Amino acid sequence: MAFAPILRRASAAKNLLSLTRLAVASSSLSTRSLQTGASGDDSQSMGGYHVSSGGFMRGAVYREPNKPLTIEEFHIPRPKANEILIKTKACGVCHSDLHVMKGEIPFASPCVIGHEITGEVVEHGPLTDHKIINRFPIGSRVVGAFIMPCGTCSYCAKGHDDLCEDFFAYNRAKGTLYDGETRLFLRHDDSPVYMYSMGGMAEYCVTPAHGLAPLPDSLPYTESAILGCAVFTAYGAMAHAAEIRPGDSIAVIGIGGVGSSCLQIARAFGASDIIAVDVQDDKLQKAKTLGATHIVNAAKEDAVDRIREITGGMGVDVAVEALGKPQTFMQCTLSVKDGGKAVMIGLSQAGSVGEIDINRLVRRKIKVIGSYGGRARQDLPKVVKLAESGIFNLTNAVSSKYKFEDAGKAFQDLNEGKIVSRGVVEIL
Numbered sequence: 081m082a083f084a085p086i087l088r089r090a091s092a093a094k095n096l097l098s099l100t101r102l103a104v105a106s107s108s109l110s111t112r113s114l115q116t117g118a119s120g121d122d123s124q125s126m127g128g129y130h131v132s133s134g135g136f137m138r139g140a141v142y143r144e145p146n147k148p149l150t151i152e153e154f155h156i157p158r159p160k161a162n163e164i165l166i167k168t169k170a171c172g173v174c175h176s177d178l179h180v181m182k183g184e185i186p187f188a189s190p191c192v193i194g195h196e197i198t199g200e201v202v203e204h205g206p207l208t209d210h211k212i213i214n215r216f217p218i219g220s221r222v223v224g225a226f227i228m229p230c231g232t233c234s235y236c237a238k239g240h241d242d243l244c245e246d247f248f249a250y251n252r253a254k255g256t257l258y259d260g261e262t263r264l265f266l267r268h269d270d271s272p273v274y275m276y277s278m279g280g281m282a283e284y285c286v287t288p289a290h291g292l293a294p295l296p297d298s299l300p301y302t303e304s305a306i307l308g309c310a311v312f313t314a315y316g317a318m319a320h321a322a323e324i325r326p327g328d329s330i331a332v333i334g335i336g337g338v339g340s341s342c343l344q345i346a347r348a349f350g351a352s353d354i355i356a357v358d359v360q361d362d363k364l365q366k367a368k369t370l371g372a373t374h375i376v377n378a379a380k381e382d383a384v385d386r387i388r389e390i391t392g393g394m395g396v397d398v399a400v401e402a403l404g405k406p407q408t409f410m411q412c413t414l415s416v417k418d419g420g421k422a423v424m425i426g427l428s429q430a431g432s433v434g435e436i437d438i439n440r441l442v443r444r445k446i447k448v449i450g451s452y453g454g455r456a457r458q459d460l461p462k463v464v465k466l467a468e469s470g471i472f473n474l475t476n477a478v479s480s481k482y483k484f485e486d487a488g489k490a491f492q493d494l495n496e497g498k499i500v501s502r503g504v505v506e507i508l
Contacts, residue, residue, distance in 0.1 A: 145183025
């Protein structure tokens with residue numbers, strides 16, 4: 081399957097960079113507008129959405145399953161109330177995007193992919209709350225979570241940002257933000273393009289402010305991009321689903337970007353036996369540097385038997401499935417001890433079904449828990465702190481870096497298992 085990008089060049093491509101530059105109107109203003117060389121009267125309205133007549137950017141577009149990504153030109157998106165326009169600096173390469181690109185998970189198309197980002201604040205939407213403006217001033221460095229909570233639904237009101245109603249009803253179901261509209265429109269014909277999360281594989285993106293956290297100057301833009309999904313997802317699984325306690329034993333099945341992050345977070349939480357399970361020796365060797373105390377190659381030995389052997393026949397307190405396969409789902413449930421927790425974080429092809437021994441589930445009080453991600457307002461700042469303190473090693477967690485023009489190759493490498501831990505596309 082080829083994902084190499086096709087670069088669509090406009091006749092004015094040589095002016096592209098200058099067209100995307102933004103200017104600060106005044107340092108005393110709490111927001112700033114895009115300097116496009118056009119007045120508000122020169123803009124055009126499409127379905128009630130304000131689009132500037134100048135200022136363009138590039139984004140990586142998915143159109144059809146198993147077809148190459150295309151790098152296409154867009155109007156620079158404009159934020160609405162309590163939303164922020166970000167100059168994207170880096171975007172992670174995740175299996176969730178790949179599932180969409182392969183047609184395994186339904187999503188609105190065409191769409192701009194990419195959902196774990198770092199960048200610089202360049203504009204606040206009109207009528208944005210002053211507390212948001214103060215927290216994320218123009219020019220500040222930020223990291224964005226893939227789950228972008230609305231902050232007002234019944235789940236967000238309880239602090240359960242990971243179950244945000246608007247995120248699932250609008251973004252995941254329709255490819256829009258929470259007014260039911262996308263912020264992305266193509267340059268050549270003004271046609272709308274949907275957004276997977278914030279549509280982060282682009283030179284600019286708009287995200288609800290509740291999905292952001294400040295990024296300290298001490299942390300690099302590139303490596304920090306993975307904080308918004310790989311590390312964020314691992315933290316949510318360890319803190320809220322697994323509820324890891326010091327001394328707990330844990331097995332992580334599937335050592336990709338999220339699975340390898342689970343190793344580091346489990347170590348930070350004080351887990352004792354940390355068992356990494358995969359079928360690739362290079363990933364397992366890498367796992368040793370990320371906190372794994374034991375490694376198991378499931379292609380060479382029975383993973384469940386080996387996990388029980390390591391734990392004296394008991395099984396682990398917590399097993400995490402980070403691959404999204406029916407076989408590993410079953411391995412996960414069979415690896416836990418009586419009363420243990422099997423935590424499922426790997427997405428699968430739509431319609432996939434996992435099997436479980438019902439009698440063991442009932443008699444042995446096995447807990448099966450799904451976990452999609454962390455809670456942005458609570459957890460993203462904590463994840464940043466873990467990286468800032470060095471407890472989470474960002475440098476060791478990123479194994480591959482790509483240029484923006486090579487975004488398609490990045491996903492091709494991911495599909496072929498060539499990325500050992502996490503890949504990041506630099507859009508600096």
